[in-house]
Amino acid sequence: MQEENSHLYNRIAYTIENQIYNDVLKIGDRLPSVRIMSKEHGVSISTILQAYYMLESKGLIEARPQSGYYIRFSPRKFPQIPIMSQPKSLLTRNNAEDIIGEVYSGIADESLMKFSLSVPSQELLPIAKLNKAVTESMRCLPGSGTTYENIQGNEKLRRQIAKWAIHWDGKLTHEDIVTTAGCMNALSFSLMAVAEKGDTIAVESPTYFGILQLANNLGLKVLELPTDPQTGINPDTIKKILATNKIKALLLISNFNNPLTSIIPDDNKKEIVRLIEQYNVPLIEDDIYGDVYFGKGRPKTCKTFDTSGLVLWCGSVSKTLAPGYRVGWVAPGRYLEKIKRLKMYHAVSSPSLQQEAIARFLENGRYEHHLRKLRNTLHANSLQYTRAISEYFPEATRISRPEGGFLLWMELKKTINTYDLFREAIKHNISISPGRMFTLQDQYNHCLRLSYGLTWNEKTDNSLRILGDLVRQQWKSM
Amino acid sequence: MQEENSHLYNRIAYTIENQIYNDVLKIGDRLPSVRIMSKEHGVSISTILQAYYMLESKGLIEARPQSGYYIRFSPRKFPQIPIMSQPKSLLTRNNAEDIIGEVYSGIADESLMKFSLSVPSQELLPIAKLNKAVTESMRCLPGSGTTYENIQGNEKLRRQIAKWAIHWDGKLTHEDIVTTAGCMNALSFSLMAVAEKGDTIAVESPTYFGILQLANNLGLKVLELPTDPQTGINPDTIKKILATNKIKALLLISNFNNPLTSIIPDDNKKEIVRLIEQYNVPLIEDDIYGDVYFGKGRPKTCKTFDTSGLVLWCGSVSKTLAPGYRVGWVAPGRYLEKIKRLKMYHAVSSPSLQQEAIARFLENGRYEHHLRKLRNTLHANSLQYTRAISEYFPEATRISRPEGGFLLWMELKKTINTYDLFREAIKHNISISPGRMFTLQDQYNHCLRLSYGLTWNEKTDNSLRILGDLVRQQWKSM
Numbered sequence: 001m002q003e004e005n006s007h008l009y010n011r012i013a014y015t016i017e018n019q020i021y022n023d024v025l026k027i028g029d030r031l032p033s034v035r036i037m038s039k040e041h042g043v044s045i046s047t048i049l050q051a052y053y054m055l056e057s058k059g060l061i062e063a064r065p066q067s068g069y070y071i072r073f074s075p076r077k078f079p080q081i082p083i084m085s086q087p088k089s090l091l092t093r094n095n096a097e098d099i100i101g102e103v104y105s106g107i108a109d110e111s112l113m114k115f116s117l118s119v120p121s122q123e124l125l126p127i128a129k130l131n132k133a134v135t136e137s138m139r140c141l142p143g144s145g146t147t148y149e150n151i152q153g154n155e156k157l158r159r160q161i162a163k164w165a166i167h168w169d170g171k172l173t174h175e176d177i178v179t180t181a182g183c184m185n186a187l188s189f190s191l192m193a194v195a196e197k198g199d200t201i202a203v204e205s206p207t208y209f210g211i212l213q214l215a216n217n218l219g220l221k222v223l224e225l226p227t228d229p230q231t232g233i234n235p236d237t238i239k240k241i242l243a244t245n246k247i248k249a250l251l252l253i254s255n256f257n258n259p260l261t262s263i264i265p266d267d268n269k270k271e272i273v274r275l276i277e278q279y280n281v282p283l284i285e286d287d288i289y290g291d292v293y294f295g296k297g298r299p300k301t302c303k304t305f306d307t308s309g310l311v312l313w314c315g316s317v318s319k320t321l322a323p324g325y326r327v328g329w330v331a332p333g334r335y336l337e338k339i340k341r342l343k344m345y346h347a348v349s350s351p352s353l354q355q356e357a358i359a360r361f362l363e364n365g366r367y368e369h370h371l372r373k374l375r376n377t378l379h380a381n382s383l384q385y386t387r388a389i390s391e392y393f394p395e396a397t398r399i400s401r402p403e404g405g406f407l408l409w410m411e412l413k414k415t416i417n418t419y420d421l422f423r424e425a426i427k428h429n430i431s432i433s434p435g436r437m438f439t440l441q442d443q444y445n446h447c448l449r450l451s452y453g454l455t456w457n458e459k460t461d462n463s464l465r466i467l468g469d470l471v472r473q474q475w476k477s478m
Numbered sequence: 479m480q481e482e483n484s485h486l487y488n489r490i491a492y493t494i495e496n497q498i499y500n501d502v503l504k505i506g507d508r509l510p511s512v513r514i515m516s517k518e519h520g521v522s523i524s525t526i527l528q529a530y531y532m533l534e535s536k537g538l539i540e541a542r543p544q545s546g547y548y549i550r551f552s553p554r555k556f557p558q559i560p561i562m563s564q565p566k567s568l569l570t571r572n573n574a575e576d577i578i579g580e581v582y583s584g585i586a587d588e589s590l591m592k593f594s595l596s597v598p599s600q601e602l603l604p605i606a607k608l609n610k611a612v613t614e615s616m617r618c619l620p621g622s623g624t625t626y627e628n629i630q631g632n633e634k635l636r637r638q639i640a641k642w643a644i645h646w647d648g649k650l651t652h653e654d655i656v657t658t659a660g661c662m663n664a665l666s667f668s669l670m671a672v673a674e675k676g677d678t679i680a681v682e683s684p685t686y687f688g689i690l691q692l693a694n695n696l697g698l699k700v701l702e703l704p705t706d707p708q709t710g711i712n713p714d715t716i717k718k719i720l721a722t723n724k725i726k727a728l729l730l731i732s733n734f735n736n737p738l739t740s741i742i743p744d745d746n747k748k749e750i751v752r753l754i755e756q757y758n759v760p761l762i763e764d765d766i767y768g769d770v771y772f773g774k775g776r777p778k779t780c781k782t783f784d785t786s787g788l789v790l791w792c793g794s795v796s797k798t799l800a801p802g803y804r805v806g807w808v809a810p811g812r813y814l815e816k817i818k819r820l821k822m823y824h825a826v827s828s829p830s831l832q833q834e835a836i837a838r839f840l841e842n843g844r845y846e847h848h849l850r851k852l853r854n855t856l857h858a859n860s861l862q863y864t865r866a867i868s869e870y871f872p873e874a875t876r877i878s879r880p881e882g883g884f885l886l887w888m889e890l891k892k893t894i895n896t897y898d899l900f901r902e903a904i905k906h907n908i909s910i911s912p913g914r915m916f917t918l919q920d921q922y923n924h925c926l927r928l929s930y931g932l933t934w935n936e937k938t939d940n941s942l943r944i945l946g947d948l949v950r951q952q953w954k955s956m
Contacts, residue, residue, distance in 0.1 A: 097819075108628065122621045131622050134831070135613070143600045144609050146800035150586065181659060181825040188824040196697070197675050214823040219674070322624035326829045341575075345692040346666040347659040351804045351829055353612070 153179025154355035183316035206438030256405030309333030392468025615834035631657025632833035661794035684916030710740035734883030787811030870946025
């Protein structure tokens with residue numbers, strides 16, 4: 001019953017949102033009363049109230065006492081999204097590592113407004129339920145989890161991950177999966193499995209700094225490719241660089257890229273897989289954000305279209321359940337044996353407790369239930385943040401328009417240096433991620449990444465206002 | 479009071495053991511009655527009973543009903559220990575990896591007598607107390623351990639490890655330590671920090687197969703050095719190979735080497751550290767067995783004598799508390815920043831729960847209490863196993879004489895192949911580790927490693943008898 005209701009109010013809210021976007025409903029317009037809507041749609045009053053409440057939480061409508069609901073903001077008024085990236089092609093390095101170090105050095109400070117961290121805030125995590133799952137696991141595991149876990153990973157967890165893959169048309173069994181210490185560890189083993197020191201890999205640009213630093217650390221050269229903030233990397237781009245025969249592997253964040261928030265359309269994913277098969281080049285797919293979609297269904301993955309075992313699909317629960325549990329995985333296709341050995345040599349096995357706890361959480365529908373709530377909150381957050389930024393920041397600010405994930409990628413005026421902005425903001429206890437972190441070249445200095453994983457409230461709103469003021473000051477002074 | 483008593487009966491048992499060893503007391507001799515001993519030593523009857531019980535548990539004396547205690551076995555009668563190893567110097571590889579895979583594939587089989595596994599059996603672990611510590615940790619950690627832990631590692635744990643280092647005269651603070659996913663992960667980061675693909679490292683021979691396979695996997699060449707089963711690697715050997723200037727790093731298991739069980743005397747450790755300082759070559763020290771000593775005190779480490787930061791000291795609780803927790807650490811000296819970055823890029827952070835739980839366990843003396851029991855049991859086991867083997871195996875069998883750890887290293891007749899023996903033994907549900915696993919060369923085919931971490935009882939005794947019979951069959955047939 002609750003399930004059905006949830007679908008109903010979602011559908012009604014979605015319809016109204018569309019009407020606002022298409023200017024059928026304009027800012028200042030009054031919405032039909034709850035009673036009338038209830039009659040028109042043949043649903044209960046509480047369903048309409050839930051739909052209105054949802055739109056209100058997204059900042060699109062507002063209730064005026066004794067009067068009713070009014071349109072407050074249109075998604076159409078959102079700032080422009082950033083243009084296609086044009087990364088510099090030099091294979092050089094510089095001081096991104098130092099900036100990363102500086103941004104993350106203060107991360108334990110409780111008083112800091114951490115727009116810099118791409119994780120859900122603690123209030124969004126199902127902590128009590130996870131604790132229960134850990135306690136259950138202690139009771140049920142052999143030796144209460146003190147003995148070595150299966151090297152490939154807890155079998156129950158691998159079965160659940162394989163089952164979950166149905167959501168993106170994945171055809172996996174537990175034998176195809178190796179568990180890891182979070183997604184980063186999955187990427188690390190994957191890179192070690194497919195490339196050697198001196199090899200060149202190709203990535204989106206900008207991309208997650210952890211990937212760039214890891215590649216750097218392994219002695220790999222990194223080619224940063226032009227990436228569209230909405231549709232991600234283009235198959236044509238992939239084709240061109242594969243044709244050079246100089247690329248040992250691709251590494252893509254296919255869904256809700258960090259930091260660009262782009263998502264590669266499913267047809268393009270299919271074409272990309274066709275291309276890597278043609279050129280026999282492995283693709284490491286970081287799908288860590290895939291479950292946090294705001295649209296109607298789970299986007300597919302490149303792995304969905306993989307028939308040759310060339311896609312190493314990586315994921316984790318660090319963005320949805322418990323970053324600190326360090327539970328991740330990889331389905332490495334034809335590199336399975338290599339990855340199993342890498343895991344054995346570098347870490348022997350992963351802790352049992354957290355793997356078993358996550359398996360139990362996935363097993364009985366708790367994950368699906370939690371995700372539905374998380375997605376709604378994050379979607380609402382993304383709109384609230386965007387609206388606030390469009391109010392507080394200079395008009396020429398460009399912002400990405402995420403359809404999932406935690407992040408906004410912003411482009412300011414070219415003359416603004418976001419590392420300077422970071423240093424100013426930190427004085428106000430606000431932490432952001434300067435664009436320079438997300439590349440190995442000297443670029444994106446006028447860009448920044450902002451996480452909306454923090455709860456939306458007066459304090460976040462106010463922090464964005466301060467940030468906007470700081471930007472305006474720099475904007476004017478040049 | 480209990481403390482004092484424990485020292486007393488230990489001392490009395492030690493004195494008698496010495497007398498047996500020196501033939502002052504001979505096999506078949508009757509020991510003085512408990513009453514007389516009590517009077518002579520001026521201690522309580524229960525103290526004498528405990529001393530006798532201890533000697534009995536080691537298999538050295540036996541109680542005969544209505545008669546008293548009699549000498550049953552002399553440590554002097556132990557089989558000869560293996561001779562100094564003479565590893566082949568070729569830098570080639572072959573099929574150790576396959577043997578390792580085969581030995582470990584059956585490791586989850588509950589019915590298997592796992593002499594092949596170098597871990598304490600579950601009954602020796604303080605599981606209930608660890609569970610309590612995990613529950614406490616869930617209650618106290620921010621977000622119950624769901625949020626990212628400090629990248630360098632849980633601070634409380636690092637403080638406890640630093641404090642614990644006093645036992646081997648270590649001068650560490652929590653800032654000097656990085657926590658890892660077990661000791662293997664500490665070795666992996668350490669190797670990545672000090673050497674690159676193509677470099678050569680030097681190790682003891684035989685040595686732990688995980689180290690050899692890891693080095694292999696990282697593209698490192700491995701020089702296996704002659705090692706004495708009692709005193710380990712000789713400083714002269716180290717000096718000679720350092721003088722060639724071809725060694726990028728040393729990796730030694732300084733205390734109770736796996737599989738040889740050798741321990742480098744503290745003076746030699748000091749000299750080795752002097753040499754690596756002279757040649758400016760880093761030493762990765764695997765001290766995973768250091769706390770499991772049978773003698774009077776904790777042996778020192780190479781790190782004890784390190785003033786230049788060239789020693790990367792690695793450890794874990796996998797051999798003493800909970801293999802499955804994956805809690806290990808490294809104090810990397812001058813490589814600290816490099817190791818912190820490696821950890822960040824390859825795994826971000828380690829799970830909070832287990833780190834916090836172990837910290838709590840160390841904090842309040844529970845660890846010391848547990849170790850005392852564990853050491854006594856393992857010491858008794860080592861003697862029981864050795865006595866049994868000397869009874870069941872051909873007389874010419876050589877066995878190492880461990881002063882700590884879990885392992886026995888055995889040399890059979892040169893014509894016996896212990897991989898064949900492994901395959902025979904597995905049919906009887908007995909698993910052993912063939913010597914071939916512990917080298918990258920084609921050698922040690924007539925050696926094997928046996929763990930005495932399994933509880934000593936009729937079943938283990940019987941399994942050793944079967945193993946002895948299998949060896950005798952091979953022995954005769956050639």
